[in-house]
Amino acid sequence: ERTERSFETFSASQGARLKGGEQASIGVIRFSEQLLASAVGSSSARLILSLLFQRNDPNAKDAFRLLDDATEALQYNRDLLQIALDQMAQGITVFDKDFRLTCWNRQFRILFDLPADMGQVGISLHRILRFLAERGDISDDQIVDALNRLTIFGSPWQLELLVSGRTIELRSNPMPDGGLVATYADISARVAADKALKQANELLELRVENRTAELTRVNAELAQAQMFAEEANLGKTRFLAAAGHDILQPLNAARLYASSLMERVPQDGIGETVSNIESSLESVEAILGAVLDISRLDAGAMKPQESRFRLDQMLRQIANDFLPMAERKTLDLRMVTSSLVVETDRNLLRRLVQNLVSNAIKYTRSGKILIGVRRRGDLAEIQVIDTGMGIDANELGFVFQEFRRLDEGIREAEGLGLGLSIVDRIARVLRLELQMHSDKGKGTRVSVLLPATCSSLEPPLPEQVRPPAPQVALHGLKIIAIDNDARILSGMRLLLEGWGCSVETFA
Numbered sequence: 001e002r003t004e005r006s007f008e009t010f011s012a013s014q015g016a017r018l019k020g021g022e023q024a025s026i027g028v029i030r031f032s033e034q035l036l037a038s039a040v041g042s043s044s045a046r047l048i049l050s051l052l053f054q055r056n057d058p059n060a061k062d063a064f065r066l067l068d069d070a071t072e073a074l075q076y077n078r079d080l081l082q083i084a085l086d087q088m089a090q091g092i093t094v095f096d097k098d099f100r101l102t103c104w105n106r107q108f109r110i111l112f113d114l115p116a117d118m119g120q121v122g123i124s125l126h127r128i129l130r131f132l133a134e135r136g137d138i139s140d141d142q143i144v145d146a147l148n149r150l151t152i153f154g155s156p157w158q159l160e161l162l163v164s165g166r167t168i169e170l171r172s173n174p175m176p177d178g179g180l181v182a183t184y185a186d187i188s189a190r191v192a193a194d195k196a197l198k199q200a201n202e203l204l205e206l207r208v209e210n211r212t213a214e215l216t217r218v219n220a221e222l223a224q225a226q227m228f229a230e231e232a233n234l235g236k237t238r239f240l241a242a243a244g245h246d247i248l249q250p251l252n253a254a255r256l257y258a259s260s261l262m263e264r265v266p267q268d269g270i271g272e273t274v275s276n277i278e279s280s281l282e283s284v285e286a287i288l289g290a291v292l293d294i295s296r297l298d299a300g301a302m303k304p305q306e307s308r309f310r311l312d313q314m315l316r317q318i319a320n321d322f323l324p325m326a327e328r329k330t331l332d333l334r335m336v337t338s339s340l341v342v343e344t345d346r347n348l349l350r351r352l353v354q355n356l357v358s359n360a361i362k363y364t365r366s367g368k369i370l371i372g373v374r375r376r377g378d379l380a381e382i383q384v385i386d387t388g389m390g391i392d393a394n395e396l397g398f399v400f401q402e403f404r405r406l407d408e409g410i411r412e413a414e415g416l417g418l419g420l421s422i423v424d425r426i427a428r429v430l431r432l433e434l435q436m437h438s439d440k441g442k443g444t445r446v447s448v449l450l451p452a453t454c455s456s457l458e459p460p461l462p463e464q465v466r467p468p469a470p471q472v473a474l475h476g477l478k479i480i481a482i483d484n485d486a487r488i489l490s491g492m493r494l495l496l497e498g499w500g501c502s503v504e505t506f507a
Helices: 002-014 026-040 042-053 058-086 106-112 125-135 140-150 188-242 244-264 269-299 311-328 346-362 393-398 407-412 419-430 486-498
Strands: 091-095 101-104 157-160 167-174 180-186 306-310 332-335 341-345 368-376 379-386 433-439 443-451 478-482 502-506
Touching (some): 244 486, 311 379, 341 346, 393 433
Antiparallel strands (some): 091 101, 091 180
């Protein structure tokens, strides 16, 4: 079938139909030799033609019989090879050294959708590519590119057919006689999958980018809202810290008026009422003082003024100050002496320990309270230990919050729950570590850890017992009072004049 198509194409190119029995022209002989060479090789083709020219020689009958047998065997092997090639999923072609088609399989024509006249022995590679370009599968520039790339052996490359939409992977290898063998695989499904995966990745990246931008925007809005809230809270805190003096002055004046009134009324029902008023004013003043202390600490108004001092001196003063309060509750308040020296803000540390001792006395019904210091390597650990009601382990994290009081504490003592909150803030200002250990029903130990210095101070002078100051008669004593608040001056005048003093006030 291929031979017939090849001779029909040759006849059409010569413009004359070949007839059997006519003498073959030189052109027909050369074409026949070329056609035979594509099947059996050039040497065998020349041998076959030479034998054909000698077929009238009687001595050549045996040679012709041998030639017929060899031709039949070659044809059988070629047909078998062609059947095997046609079963391949890939297309395959063989071109000679002049890039003319010598062998191909059925899948080659299917992949490129080639007509029958494109599958003939001797058709050039350039003509096949030109056909694809004229049909619109490839561009004219790709003709030269395809010719060049087919001669780059070993490296696969892709060719996209625009009309059919197929993507063909081509791979070529050289032949011993100078030609080449090329294979063709349809990778359209793989290319489509890769494209879909790439689009999915791009879409995913776009979604991630959009979500990241949205998250960034939301975080920026939250940060801005938090900044505004912190500024508003800090502004409120600064206002309270700055207005503390103005807030407390009316209370101080009211207490002066109440004290003066107590000096004038008899100790009956009215006197008790006045005493209750003064006690209430004192409580309000203590609460406002605690709130203002927290405001000053939050606003940074309290700056540490570090100095080197003995803990023993400070703790002894605190113990002496709270001894009357402990004795009123029949508590045993003890202090263990220490020789450790620290360097920090003495006033702020004293207020911190005062709050701890005050809390210990408030929430201890019976037993004792111990104030002492332990050496922990390079640290000094101030401890305030009580035998009070204790705290559950799951509630220890809440006791340093503002206005947070436990149920047992509310029943035991009055207050708003600001003492430990002030302790926590002072510790942060001084960069100290707080520790609390408590057993429910047994007591609590609060520790303050701060660096201990290696340097020593001169030992303190022994306390001298001063004789009691003589009672001074206030009647007729001239006193000058100076203050910037008229109500304070008025209350001070009223109280001192009640004691018989002569008072002059200046604002």
